[in-house]
Amino acid sequence: MQTKLISKSKAMTFAELALTLLIIGVVFAVTVPGLKKTKERSQMETGLKKAYSTINQAVDRALGATDVDYARSNLETTIPDSMDQWDFTNNDKFMDTYLRPFLSIQRDCSTSDPQCFGASYRKLDGTAEGSIYTYAKSVLLNDGMAMQVHGCNGNICDVHVDLNGPNEPNVCGVDYWEFTINKARGLVLPNDEGGDYSTQEVFDNGWKITKW
Numbered sequence: 001m002q003t004k005l006i007s008k009s010k011a012m013t014f015a016e017l018a019l020t021l022l023i024i025g026v027v028f029a030v031t032v033p034g035l036k037k038t039k040e041r042s043q044m045e046t047g048l049k050k051a052y053s054t055i056n057q058a059v060d061r062a063l064g065a066t067d068v069d070y071a072r073s074n075l076e077t078t079i080p081d082s083m084d085q086w087d088f089t090n091n092d093k094f095m096d097t098y099l100r101p102f103l104s105i106q107r108d109c110s111t112s113d114p115q116c117f118g119a120s121y122r123k124l125d126g127t128a129e130g131s132i133y134t135y136a137k138s139v140l141l142n143d144g145m146a147m148q149v150h151g152c153n154g155n156i157c158d159v160h161v162d163l164n165g166p167n168e169p170n171v172c173g174v175d176y177w178e179f180t181i182n183k184a185r186g187l188v189l190p191n192d193e194g195g196d197y198s199t200q201e202v203f204d205n206g207w208k209i210t211k212w
Helices: 002-063 067-073 091-102 200-204
Strands: 105-109 128-130 138-141 146-150 156-162 176-182 187-190
Touching: 002 091, 002 146, 002 156, 002 176, 002 187, 002 200, 067 091, 091 146, 091 156, 187 200
Parallel strands: none
Antiparallel strands: 105 138, 138 146, 146 156, 156 176, 176 187
């Protein structure tokens, strides 16, 4: 009689253990993807702040360029110390004159070289965005961030960044973002065009990404 009771007790214990393991598995399956996304979002937020700081530092250095900077960078012209005198009409010239000499670069990429930016990008809804690397020549920084200047129209130039270079996920609003350098205001500003890549909302939220 006692043996039967012990066996029954063990059987219940094994059933409870199986149920417990099943519950743990379900919780794990539900929780881990969320934790992974939270970690990825935090990394992108940190990278986004760093990108904004990197662009600002390059602009500040350009505005205060010294003879040493000119000699080191082989710049042919003196950079005006007021942004309203800068040339905002040519993407590549803007990059080569005002940003590139003051960035730590490991690689230059032409418009046929997808080794700074990825080969293709998509929007948050999964639709295609296009091949960013074909817009203008770009650079890959020592920290792995890709950068290019595009959309110069005489008044502004947009700075495109991929926070982890050509590596996945290559999604607008995740690792691909845009900033704007404004000639009249003399500032590097968040992009406010409203696309997935727009940094204005993130900036207003204290560098918190809320789109995904």
